[in-house]
Amino acid sequence: MPGPDALPVYGLAAVFAAAALVVWLAGTRLAMAGDELAERYGLAKEFVGLLFLATVTELPEIVTTVTAAQVGNAQLVLGNMFGGITMQTAILAAADIFAVRYALTSWPRKPNHALLAVLLIALLSVLLCVTFLGDLDLGPGIGLGAILLAAGFPLVIYLLRVFDRKTTWAPVDLPGEQERHKTLRAHLRAKDAASNRVLLLRSAVCSLLILAAGAALALSADLLAERTQLGASFVGVTLLAAATSLPELSTTLAAARIGAYTMAISNIFGSNLIMLALLLPADIAFRGGPILDHATTGAQLSIATGILVTAIYVAGLLIRRTPRILGAGLDSWLVLVVYFGSIAALYRIG
Template sequence: MLPASVGQARRMTMPATSLTSSLLIFALCAGVVWFSGARLAYLADTLSDRFKLAKSLVGLLLLSLATSLPEVATTLSAAINQAQNLVLNNLFGGIALQTAILGIADFWARGAITNYPRKANHALEATLLVLLLAITLIITTTGETVVVFQIGAGSVFIALTYAGTIWILRRYDGSSDWIPVDLPDTQDRPFLATADDDKTTNHALILQSVVACLAILVFGLLLVLFAERIAVQSGLGTSFIGVTLLAAATSLPELTTSITAARLGAYTMAISNIFGSNLIMLVLVFPADILYRGGPILQGASTTVSLALSFGIVVTAIYLTGLIVRRKPKVGVLGLDSVLVIVTFGASLLAYYYVR
């Protein structure tokens, strides 16, 4: 069940709906977010070409932030409503799911998607993500021992580590330590490209990107609202829903942008989009801790939270291995690392259900 304060807030802002209506509205909002996210990926790819920006940098800093807007709004809203479990399960439950999205995007790559990056910065992204996940897991396991103004020192340390991570990645982005692999960089652009796009001005493309971001934010928040409502109406509760349906709802922009990026051949942007989004999920703990007045938000975290962080480490480590091993076996059209990540994500759902 939702906390009373959250449930009351939802009832005041939205009219009552049946479970069937909630599911239909959820599906409608998902469709809008899907199209907006796909269009945003195309616009980001086009703008990166026009402004001569590295696609990995665009994915890490711009696309990941845009697709994380629903998570940002949901996290801060839940923290204001003092819904600790909803905040942590939504943030950390989405990490394994978003990483599994790369496995789904692998269906559209010509060869394993982790074969494509020409530089070691993606392996560095994965390494630093594992580091930040491990730090967060240690903090949640041991509990906050230093508290200042009801804010835990752990969340502050996570924020500082995130800032250092971004600084390192930006400095390293210009490196070319790895030898390029002879693989295609681009593919035919999908249906999202129109005949007039090549003639569209940069100003118009930026305006379209802003509109797409707003659509992702508004309809992404509606997805979250109805995911919470489905949690109550179905009787499954917010702990299980938080790491499954709610995490899936807020991760939908990452899904559509990553698949579209893979279809465009912008594989480095797809990978950085996912790793960048996962890093944002972790740093959001800090503002959530500021807004949560019940003490340090990481204190007394549930078993589900620790499981989510552990599975996040596992799936990221699998892709880190895939990025280092340049030529790897395939299972059908997927790289072996993608298959292992998808299987691990499936195992995580069973684990979440078991401890719910």
């Protein structure tokens, strides 16, 4: 049987499309299962999005990152990771446009999301500094920066848990909760009386499907890029980042459609946080010294735009009633402008 390298371009495109469809359907079911499990177990939906959905939807990035690092393609690894941060944040803008009543950032009742975004900005700023100054090799080929950034993930989770227990901050002028119930009611009718065990089994099956289809997406995207003679850095930031971000897109849109807005926001910010934690396994798998020493100008630009789009949503979360334009918040439109502007800038650099 011929391998994937022997497939023509249209065959690779067909594999890519089929894998994308599997990821989309599995991601949608996963978001609904996560919302129902949160209701049954009395879990905060922001933490379901941050820990459960974000971890599962990062499976394609995990596979792609480790595989590309093992073959020594540092530019593809860093382009995929850092380009994915801006792209995944832009997914929130897509959810705001197509699946949310009012502006997306007007829904959260707690400041947890703003704190999570601020901590993410702090880690991204440290990452940008390391790419400029160079990483400190602690041997064998593992950088101090990658270790510190990976340690940032459990630290952020701890700080959020402490803040959630102690905060007395309460926002005002929020959309009525009845609006969320209107959105949710149609989906509640479609839910069956599945047991908790069945819901957990469905979640596991959907996670495995996302993992397998995500690997197929990454492989076919890489081969398509090779056949079309595009640079590894540009491909990582655009095509591969888009492919591996499909789980985040499907789960975020599905969460927004069923009214789980806080879970949708936490899913994206949590995915971006996990992306930084992946630097350590990538550094371990890469054999050419600290992987952050191979960051290109394009990777640095992607980090900077990741900081910018996250900061825009922090402003939206603090302002609360963000002005709406054509059905979405002004902050979401600004995020899309930054995202497409970054793609044009990266193409020019490449």
